[in-house]
Each structure stands twice: as structure tokens, then as C-alpha cells.
Amino acid sequence: MTVPGPGRRRGVGLLPYALVSPVVLFIIGLALVPAVFTVVQSFYRVDALDPPTRFDGFGNFVRLAHDKAVVGSIGNTALYVLVGTVLSTVLGIAAAVVLHKPFRGRSVVIAVLILPWALPGVVEGILWTGIYDPNAGLVNGVLSSLHLGGSGVLLGENRLVTIALIELVQVWQIMPLSALLVLAALQLIPDELYEAAEIDGCGAWSAFLHITLPLARPGIAVAMVQALIMTLNVFDQPYVLNGAASTGASITEQTYFISFQDLDFGQGYALSLSVTIATLLISLIVVKFVYRRVDL
Amino acid sequence: MRRRAGRWRWVGVGLILLWSLVPIYWALKSSFQTEADARATPVRYVPTNPTLQNFRTLLAGDSDVSDQIRRSAVNIVVECTLATVVTVVLATLAAFAFARMRFRGSRILFYSVLATMAFPAYTTLIPLYRIMSSFELVNTYTGIVLVYVSGFLPLATWVLHNYFAGLPASIEEAGRVDGATRLQVLWYLVLPLARPGIISTALITFLFAWAQFLFPLVLSSDLSTQPLTVVIASLQGRHVVPFTLLNAAGVLAIVVPAFIALAFNRYIVNGLLAGSTK
Numbered sequence: 001m002t003v004p005g006p007g008r009r010r011g012v013g014l015l016p017y018a019l020v021s022p023v024v025l026f027i028i029g030l031a032l033v034p035a036v037f038t039v040v041q042s043f044y045r046v047d048a049l050d051p052p053t054r055f056d057g058f059g060n061f062v063r064l065a066h067d068k069a070v071v072g073s074i075g076n077t078a079l080y081v082l083v084g085t086v087l088s089t090v091l092g093i094a095a096a097v098v099l100h101k102p103f104r105g106r107s108v109v110i111a112v113l114i115l116p117w118a119l120p121g122v123v124e125g126i127l128w129t130g131i132y133d134p135n136a137g138l139v140n141g142v143l144s145s146l147h148l149g150g151s152g153v154l155l156g157e158n159r160l161v162t163i164a165l166i167e168l169v170q171v172w173q174i175m176p177l178s179a180l181l182v183l184a185a186l187q188l189i190p191d192e193l194y195e196a197a198e199i200d201g202c203g204a205w206s207a208f209l210h211i212t213l214p215l216a217r218p219g220i221a222v223a224m225v226q227a228l229i230m231t232l233n234v235f236d237q238p239y240v241l242n243g244a245a246s247t248g249a250s251i252t253e254q255t256y257f258i259s260f261q262d263l264d265f266g267q268g269y270a271l272s273l274s275v276t277i278a279t280l281l282i283s284l285i286v287v288k289f290v291y292r293r294v295d296l
Numbered sequence: 297m298r299r300r301a302g303r304w305r306w307v308g309v310g311l312i313l314l315w316s317l318v319p320i321y322w323a324l325k326s327s328f329q330t331e332a333d334a335r336a337t338p339v340r341y342v343p344t345n346p347t348l349q350n351f352r353t354l355l356a357g358d359s360d361v362s363d364q365i366r367r368s369a370v371n372i373v374v375e376c377t378l379a380t381v382v383t384v385v386l387a388t389l390a391a392f393a394f395a396r397m398r399f400r401g402s403r404i405l406f407y408s409v410l411a412t413m414a415f416p417a418y419t420t421l422i423p424l425y426r427i428m429s430s431f432e433l434v435n436t437y438t439g440i441v442l443v444y445v446s447g448f449l450p451l452a453t454w455v456l457h458n459y460f461a462g463l464p465a466s467i468e469e470a471g472r473v474d475g476a477t478r479l480q481v482l483w484y485l486v487l488p489l490a491r492p493g494i495i496s497t498a499l500i501t502f503l504f505a506w507a508q509f510l511f512p513l514v515l516s517s518d519l520s521t522q523p524l525t526v527v528i529a530s531l532q533g534r535h536v537v538p539f540t541l542l543n544a545a546g547v548l549a550i551v552v553p554a555f556i557a558l559a560f561n562r563y564i565v566n567g568l569l570a571g572s573t574k
Binding site for chain 2: 026037041105172256273
């Protein structure tokens with residue numbers, strides 16, 4: 001906080017504007033203007049193969065609703081979101097509980113924990129292609145060593161299995177951040193609470209249910225929102241692991257195909273807008289139901 | 297009771313380490329095998345006859361694939377470095393003003409910068425492509441870096457704002473009393489104190505840039521600007537590149553981010569927490 005003093009009148013008043021203007025110009029030009037573009041152009045027919053650009057009301061949305069691939073990708077994405085948010089939150093809480101109390105080597109474990117977060121999703125797709133490979137893969141190698149099932153687990157055969165396997169790769173990437181966020185919330189819980197609970201004869205599991213979970217809610221809410229945003233927009237992992245196959249195509253993949261392969265930008269805008277609105281709504285709902293201000 | 301809890305913790309620690317490291321180990325193992333060894337049944341869990349042939353092919357070979365890997369490795373380093381430098385410099389200036397100066401409209405400007413973080417990144421994919429293409433910036437470093445910077449600025453500004461806001465005001469006041477200008481205060485007094493925050497921001501921005509895929513997939517059309525991530529995905533999509541070579545390429549693409557994550561994890565953890573809480 002600076003006190004507004006005579007300095008302001010001496011012309012220092014322009015300095016803050018000079019300092020913030022590059023960032024503000026970037027945001028206006030390359031975030032806000034494009035966002036407005038997306039909203040407005042959703043209601044226009046913008047098709048490189050069908051010019052000119054013209055107003056089309058809800059035409060794009062109607063065509064999207066009748067497109068089997070789009071409807072299928074909405075179902076797929078719902079599954080990605082469900083599997084990904086649940087798994088990354090549960091695993092994130094579990095990892096945070098393991099790392100809650102200090103022990104020798106904890107910082108090394110945290111460094112290894114965040115490693116998958118730091119790697120590009122595309123390359124993680126390549127890494128896991130090796131794990132899932134029908135012949136040379138780790139999963140099917142272990143399965144056949146144990147004489148469990150001949151052909152093993154395959155990508156692309158069954159929709160649910162495919163989506164679960166692909167989403168596991170994304171969970172590998174986003175769980176570390178969930179764990180860190182929950183861990184940060186756990187660090188704020190005073191030890192005395194656990195000591196008091198132990199004196200009262202409260203077991204570890206019951207302390208987890210009645211102390212850890214409720215007091216970690218702010219961290220859990222933020223972790224869930226980040227997982228939701230990431231999974232609703234999943235692209236890299238299904239693109240690499242499953243290509244253009246419709247078995248597991250996500251909405252973002254479908255947006256990419258519609259816009260940059262079919263060159264129907266209008267429908268692409270409409271689909272992006274729908275995903276954005278869905279993301280904001282679902283995030284708000286999670287914050288409303290999971291987030292609680294915790295006063296300690 | 298306490299000893300039992302300790303044993304469970306080590307089980308948990310073991311599971312965390314396995315979960316993070318097994319997929320990386322598997323790619324490393326495959327990258328040191330010949331194609332025949334990697335495809336042998338039953339599956340070989342360790343490279344019994346390790347070979348550097350895959351890495352030699354990628355780094356020193358004269359095939360099409362080696363050219364693509366080498367050029368795209370240069371591209372990704374150039375794009376990530378430029379995007380990081382521009383993002384950190386601009387975000388530092390703005391965050392300092394937002395955290396330390398009072399001026400009309402500061403609140404609304406600050407919140408509009410932050411509000412764009414709520415949009416999913418891909419909301420603006422198509423309009424950004426069309427803007428870049430109307431300025432003929434598709435398939436240029438400039439176009440890609442501009443898009444990266446616009447995407448990373450809100451988080452960088454937020455993290456740095458929190459660092460600056462947490463520094464004691466007395467330091468600046470002392471500098472002002474001694475007759476230093478605002479910019480001298482920023483340069484000589486505030487920046488050295490905010491160094492951990494600036495390093496965190498730079499590392500996280502660099503990692504974000506390194507991980508980009510869909511934006512460069514759309515914004516770069518050939519090898520003159522395609523980063524490693526785009527080239528690796530296209531090699532995988534062609535199904536003719538050997539499995540072990542693909543894994544070696546994957547290993548090359550994770551060396552830099554893995555090193556950053558392991559060597560500077562404290563900065564990254566602090567930066568991530570400063571950015572996503574409060």
C-alpha cells in the first residue's frame with residue numbers, strides 16, 4: 001500500500017499505467033477480443049467451404065445437436081470428467097495424507113510426485129502407449145505372465161475400457177497438483193486437534209473422516225475444480241492414444257476436427273462456447289457444494 | 297499403534313514412487329532396447345542388451361525422422377525461452393504496479409486480467425488462429441510466442457502480485473525517503489527480494505510452454521516452427537516409426553522438464569500453491 005501523496009500530482013500518476021499496459025493490451029487483444037469473437041461468431045455461419053459469413057441464429061447449435069459424432073463426444077467427455085475428477089481427487093487426498101506428517105526424504109518424494117505434472121501430455125501419451133501396447137506393453141506383459149486373459153486389455157475395443165485407460169493417463173498428469181493443493185490445506189490443520197481426538201479415543205480412520213476431510217475442504221474444492229477444467233478440455237491424451245477413432249473422442253478433439261479439418265469455424269465456435277459455459281457452470285456448482293470457508 | 301501407522305506410510309510412499317516412476321522407467325527401458333528385444337514375448341522387463349542406437353539415430357542420423365526431431369527440438373527451446381522471458385518481464389512490471397501503486401482503474405484492470413484464467417484455454421483457439429492468420433503470423437515464432445504469452449500472463453501476474461504484496465512496505469518507503477525513483481525502488485530493492493517468486497514464475501511458465509500441443513498443432517504448419525511435441529505426435533500417428541525409436545524421442549522430450557521438476561521442485565511447489573490458493 002502506498003499513500004497517495006504529492007507524488008501523484010507530480011506526474012508519477014502515469015507510471016503505473018505504463019507498467020500495466022503491456023499486460024492489459026495482451027489480455028484485451030489476445031484473450032478478451034477472441035472470447036467475444038467466439039460468443040458472437042457462434043451465431044454466424046463461418047464455413048471456409050460455404051462462404052460468405054452470414055448470421056445464422058442458433059443454426060450452429062442445432063447442427064451440432066444433430067451431429068452423431070458431437071453427441072458421442074459429449075458422452076465420452078462426461079465419462080472422462082467423471083473418471084478423471086473422482087480418481088485424481090481420491091488419489092490426491094490419499095497422497096496428501098501419506099505426505100502430511102514430516103519424515104526423512106519427504107521433499108524427495110514430493111519432487112517425484114510432481115514429476116508427471118511437469119511433463120507434456122502428448123509425451124505422456126507416448127509413454128503410456130508403451131504401457132498399454134498389446135504385445136510389448138507392461139500391462140499385458142504382466143497379465144500374460146500371471147496367465148490372466150490371453151489378449152489382455154486393449155485400447156479401442158470397448159468404449160468404457162478405452163476411456164478409462166486414456167483418462168488414467170490424464171490422471172497421472174493432474175493428480176500431483178490435486179495432492180499438493182490438499183496437502184497445503186492439511187498443513188493448516190493444527191496438530192492439537194488430532195492429539196485431542198486421540199485422547200478422546202478416536203481412531204485414525206475416524207480422525208480422517210471427522211477432522212481431515214472437513215477441514216481440507218477448501219483445498220479439495222480447488223483440486224476438484226482444476227481437475228474438472230482439465231478433464232472437460234482433455235485433448236492430448238486421447239489424440240495420441242486413440243487418434244481420430246470415435247470410440248473415445250473428446251469434445252475438444254471434435255472441436256478441432258470440425259474447425260481445422262472440416263473448416264466449419266461457426267460450429268467450432270458454437271462448440272467451444274458450449275464447453276466454456278459448461279465448464280464455468282460445473283466449476284461454480286463444485287465450489288458451492290464442496291468449498292467451505294474454514295476458520296481455525 | 298504409532299509403529300503401525302509408520303508402516304502404512306511407507307507403503308503409501310512406495311505406491312507414490314511406483315505410480316510416478318514406472319511409466320517413465322518403461323519408456324527409458326524401451327528406448328535402450330532394440331525393436332526385436334522390446335517386442336519379444338514374454339515381455340522383457342529390463343534391457344538385457346542395452347543399446348544407444350535409438351538415440352544415435354535421432355541425434356546423429358541423417359534420416360527424415362532425425363531431421364524432424366533435431367529441428368523441432370531447436371524450435372521448442374526457442375519458443376519456450378522467448379515466451380518465458382516476455383511473460384516474466386511483462387508480468388513483473390504489471391504485478392509491481394498492481395501490488396504497490398494506487399491508480400484509478402487498477403482494480404478493474406487487475407480483475408479483468410485474472411478473469412481470463414476462468415476460461416478454458418481452448419475457448420480462444422479458433423479466434424486466435426484467425427487473428428494470427430489475418431496478420432500472417434501463422435507458422436512464425438512471433439505468432440506462437442504471442443499466443444503463449446497471452447495465455448500465461450494472467451497466472452504469472454497473479455503469482456507475482458502475491459509475492460510483491462507480501463513484501464514489507466517499509467523497504468520501499470526507506471528507498472523513497474532516500475530519493476530513489478519508483479523504478480529504482482523496483483529494480484534495486486523489490487526485485488532482489490522477490491527473486492524466489494520470479495524464479496518460480498519463470499520455471500512454471502517454461503514448463504507450461506514446453507507442454508503445449510493443440511495451440512502449436514494449429515498455429516504451426518511445418519518444421520520451421522513445429523515444437524517437439526507436435527513432431528512426436530505426428531511420428532506416432534504414422535505408425536511406421538519403430539516403437540523403441542518413438543520411446544527414445546519421448547525420453548528426449550521429457551529430459552528438460554523432468555530435470556526442472558526434480559532440481560527446482562521447491563520453487564515449483566511454492567509457485568503452484570501461490571497461484572492456486574488465497
